[in-house]
Amino acid sequence: MATPTQALVHNWRLKLSALGLSVFLWALVQGEPSNQETFASVPVTVQMADTGWTTSGAPEPSTVELRLGGPAREIIRLAREGTSIRIPVGSVGSQDTVIVLRREWVDLGQRSSLSVESMSPSTIRVSFEEAQTRLVPVASRLAGRVRDRLALAAPVEVSPQIIRVRGPRSRVQELDSVRLEVFDLSDVARSGAFTVNVDTARLLGTSVARTTATVGVRVEDMVERILDGIPVEAIASLGEPEVIPDPASIQVRLAGARTLVTSLDPARLRVWVPPEYLEGMVPGEERIVNVRIEGFPALVTAIPGNDRITVRRLMDEAGLPGDPP
Numbered sequence: 001m002a003t004p005t006q007a008l009v010h011n012w013r014l015k016l017s018a019l020g021l022s023v024f025l026w027a028l029v030q031g032e033p034s035n036q037e038t039f040a041s042v043p044v045t046v047q048m049a050d051t052g053w054t055t056s057g058a059p060e061p062s063t064v065e066l067r068l069g070g071p072a073r074e075i076i077r078l079a080r081e082g083t084s085i086r087i088p089v090g091s092v093g094s095q096d097t098v099i100v101l102r103r104e105w106v107d108l109g110q111r112s113s114l115s116v117e118s119m120s121p122s123t124i125r126v127s128f129e130e131a132q133t134r135l136v137p138v139a140s141r142l143a144g145r146v147r148d149r150l151a152l153a154a155p156v157e158v159s160p161q162i163i164r165v166r167g168p169r170s171r172v173q174e175l176d177s178v179r180l181e182v183f184d185l186s187d188v189a190r191s192g193a194f195t196v197n198v199d200t201a202r203l204l205g206t207s208v209a210r211t212t213a214t215v216g217v218r219v220e221d222m223v224e225r226i227l228d229g230i231p232v233e234a235i236a237s238l239g240e241p242e243v244i245p246d247p248a249s250i251q252v253r254l255a256g257a258r259t260l261v262t263s264l265d266p267a268r269l270r271v272w273v274p275p276e277y278l279e280g281m282v283p284g285e286e287r288i289v290n291v292r293i294e295g296f297p298a299l300v301t302a303i304p305g306n307d308r309i310t311v312r313r314l315m316d317e318a319g320l321p322g323d324p325p
Helices: 004-009 012-030 072-081 169-173 258-262
Strands: 034-048 053-055 063-071 085-089 096-100 115-120 123-143 150-152 157-159 162-168 178-184 192-197 212-217 219-233 243-246 249-257 270-272 286-290 292-294 301-304 308-313
Touching (some): 034 053, 178 192
Parallel strands (some): 034 085, 123 178
Antiparallel strands (some): 034 063, 053 123, 063 115, 123 162, 150 219, 219 249, 270 292
8 A cells, every 4th residue: 555655746747737737727817807898788678576567668778888897708708698687576566667777687697707897877767567468369461372283272270269468458458369470372382281470570568378370271283164054143123124134144164172163063153243233224225244153162263254244124014015105
């Protein structure tokens, strides 16, 4: 067994070198020059512990100038990562409050070697309002159209259909919907569920339970179908002579998703002349009018073979030839 003296002198050159290196590094750290730096526009946030209240807007001012002191390398790292001032509010005593900023509210991370020299301004004003939580409908915003040779086979669905919103009572009550960011249908190549972000720009000052929703899109091949001999209706008002359409029937072209178009019963289609187009017609008068088509799904396009037809009001009994004057 080695004696204490022998253990001490064993590899004494290596131990002496390690001791010298430790002393050198300590001296280097201790000798690192101290510096001061000004951070402009440091954001100020308010953290509410009182759940019955919330801020009704951003603090005034929402940023302050911060002066820090400490080792230059630590200041450089903090400048790269960023910092903020977080104000904890345990209870609300007044709806409009002036708060004196404290140095311990500055987020310096784990950098205990840095110190807060000053903050300008040293106070901020915060306005509070009673908080409200409410379920608000989700509204999708669609742009573009699905690619060529494709068609929507069902209405676009959004999930969830409602989102919980919390914020100042006045702002939450005026919300009629939570809008999603614009979803471009031209990006859809096949059916699926797509994640879309909530448009938080309109929700300034409020928070949502979730920041995304799912948009479900079902597409199929686009097809066309020609239906011949669909009768045209031109209904006269009660007590007026009959109105005759010419032609009496037309062709209708349908276009849309395969299942919607092929499953459509032609008997459900109605081609008619709106009554307002017949107003004021005298017996024997002819007019060229447009027709309307009903009875087809919203996602199907129906195009009449004749979008304009001729209508003629028959002569009434008093105007028939051979009648006594």
